[in-house]
Amino acid sequence: MKAKYLLALPLLLLSFLLNAQDDLLEGLEQEDNSPVLATFKGTRLINHQTVEVPGRRTLDFRIAHRFGAFNSGWYDFFGFDNGASIRFGLEYSYDGRLQFGIGRTSIDKVGDGFLKYRLLRQHPNGWKQVSVTLFTSAYYTMRKDPDKEANGFDKYENWTSRLSYAHQIIIGRKFDDRLSLQIAPTMIHYNLVDRISDKNDVFVLAAAGRYKFTKRAALTLEYGWRINEYTRTQYYDSFSVGLDVETGGHVFQMFLTNSPGLTEPQFFAQTTDQWKDMGIRFGFNISRVFTL
Amino acid sequence: MKHSIKLVILLLVALPTILSAQKWFSRDAKVYFDATTKGSPERIEATNKSGTVVLEQASGRVEASVLIKGFLFEKALMQEHFNENYMESSKFPKATFKGKIDNLSAVNFGQNGTYTAQVSGDMTMHGVTKPVKTTATLKVNNGKIGFTANFNLLLSDYGISVPTMVADKLAKEAKVSFTGDLQPMK
Numbered sequence: 001m002k003a004k005y006l007l008a009l010p011l012l013l014l015s016f017l018l019n020a021q022d023d024l025l026e027g028l029e030q031e032d033n034s035p036v037l038a039t040f041k042g043t044r045l046i047n048h049q050t051v052e053v054p055g056r057r058t059l060d061f062r063i064a065h066r067f068g069a070f071n072s073g074w075y076d077f078f079g080f081d082n083g084a085s086i087r088f089g090l091e092y093s094y095d096g097r098l099q100f101g102i103g104r105t106s107i108d109k110v111g112d113g114f115l116k117y118r119l120l121r122q123h124p125n126g127w128k129q130v131s132v133t134l135f136t137s138a139y140y141t142m143r144k145d146p147d148k149e150a151n152g153f154d155k156y157e158n159w160t161s162r163l164s165y166a167h168q169i170i171i172g173r174k175f176d177d178r179l180s181l182q183i184a185p186t187m188i189h190y191n192l193v194d195r196i197s198d199k200n201d202v203f204v205l206a207a208a209g210r211y212k213f214t215k216r217a218a219l220t221l222e223y224g225w226r227i228n229e230y231t232r233t234q235y236y237d238s239f240s241v242g243l244d245v246e247t248g249g250h251v252f253q254m255f256l257t258n259s260p261g262l263t264e265p266q267f268f269a270q271t272t273d274q275w276k277d278m279g280i281r282f283g284f285n286i287s288r289v290f291t292l
Numbered sequence: 293m294k295h296s297i298k299l300v301i302l303l304l305v306a307l308p309t310i311l312s313a314q315k316w317f318s319r320d321a322k323v324y325f326d327a328t329t330k331g332s333p334e335r336i337e338a339t340n341k342s343g344t345v346v347l348e349q350a351s352g353r354v355e356a357s358v359l360i361k362g363f364l365f366e367k368a369l370m371q372e373h374f375n376e377n378y379m380e381s382s383k384f385p386k387a388t389f390k391g392k393i394d395n396l397s398a399v400n401f402g403q404n405g406t407y408t409a410q411v412s413g414d415m416t417m418h419g420v421t422k423p424v425k426t427t428a429t430l431k432v433n434n435g436k437i438g439f440t441a442n443f444n445l446l447l448s449d450y451g452i453s454v455p456t457m458v459a460d461k462l463a464k465e466a467k468v469s470f471t472g473d474l475q476p477m478k
Binding site for chain 2 (some may be wrong): 288
């Protein structure tokens with residue numbers, strides 16, 4: 001019995017000594033349970049909306065620009081001479097969760113207004129393993145009916161015929177510091193369609209991803225798969241591949257895409273060119289943020 | 293005899309607990325840094341108000357820790373860049389300091405007054421550990437210890453590179469100020 005106690009004594013002494021050299025901070029330190037940051041570098045990847053919204057009190061001024069298609073040949077210098085489409089956007093978030101924005105796109109003279117809400121943010125631990133952002137947008141075309149004289153009527157006689165809409169649930173995940181992916185079930189609605197047999201609703205499954213190969217540069221990829229038959233006009237799925245470069249307060253995105261349109265109803269459901277025929281174009285987005 | 297041995301064991305088990313009563317701590321210490329160059333159009337500064345500090349009175353050992361993601365900037369994008377591109381906070385979530393007061397005899401924890409403590413130890417940040425040395429002011433005031441420490445950290449010491457495109461704004465050295473109130477740990 002005694003021997004056992006004697007054996008225990010040095011052990012206890014040792015444990016005491018170890019204890020004295022212990023981590024002083026043990027039990028006091030906070031755990032880092034803040035949300036995962038920067039799943040994507042900007043609120044848009046190429047054409048698609050990302051799960052990101054601007055940070056608190058941040059105004060994002062965006063310029064999106066697409067040149068003409070490569071297959072326009074030498075005469076138009078492979079698209080650089082003509083066919084440029086531009087969108088200017090002013091987008092703001094006060095709290096870093098709810099974002100609103102307005103924009104103007106040159107193609108079809110479209111004005112747009114949208115809301116984006118960050119419903120769920122991915123966390124490193126726990127059940128929130130993805131980010132979910134809701135996006136809803138309305139588009140108003142300000143162009144005149146080009147066929148008014150020929151048809152004898154104005155197809156925009158009713159102003160609501162100028163409207164179209166897009167709604168998305170964007171689900172994204174940052175897998176590690178380099179790889180981020182997202183999918184977005186998307187619904188597009190046109191108040192007015194071209195033919196009587198055309199459907200007003202288009203469903204699209206949008207997928208996008210980025211792979212950062214340096215701290216400030218990333219490869220980006222986007223695809224929009226149109227699920228339902230909605231028109232007899234020959235359109236193609238939108239596919240884009242690009243490069244994100246970050247320079248301090250700017251994010252510069254350059255890419256190749258087969259979609260000339262810059263609004264969701266245009267690039268998701270009305271892309272007239274395809275990669276196979278070199279119907280691709282060079283484009284870039286510039287984002288400049290201001291803190292207000 | 294048996295009982296006395298039991299008593300000794302009991303004492304030995306309890307001793308660390310008794311000693312640990314002589315610790316002082318804070319969980320809301322303030323860490324502020326300024327890494328703005330002279331003439332920069334925007335200020336590069338941030339504050340973290342939830343630093344943890346523990347001071348063991350008997351040995352003079354000091355440990356402090358702060359979460360990198362807890363640094364708040366005025367500009368959200370700057371905060372994101374700080375975490376993503378400079379501190380890589382998902383990989384290195386904390387900055388820690390482990391060291392001791394070298395002139396412990398100069399500090400009388402039992403008497404109100406202002407004392408100057410020489411603190412030295414290891415700073416770990418962005419995965420790099422470097423020895424640091426600074427002077428801290430300790431103000432003992434009725435069972436509380438207020439402290440202030442100011443020091444500079446060279447970013448390159450911690451493997452944080454400053455790209456040329458921001459070199460006109462971001463200084464090579466960050467001025468850090470660390471302040472707080474320590475309370476006795478019960």
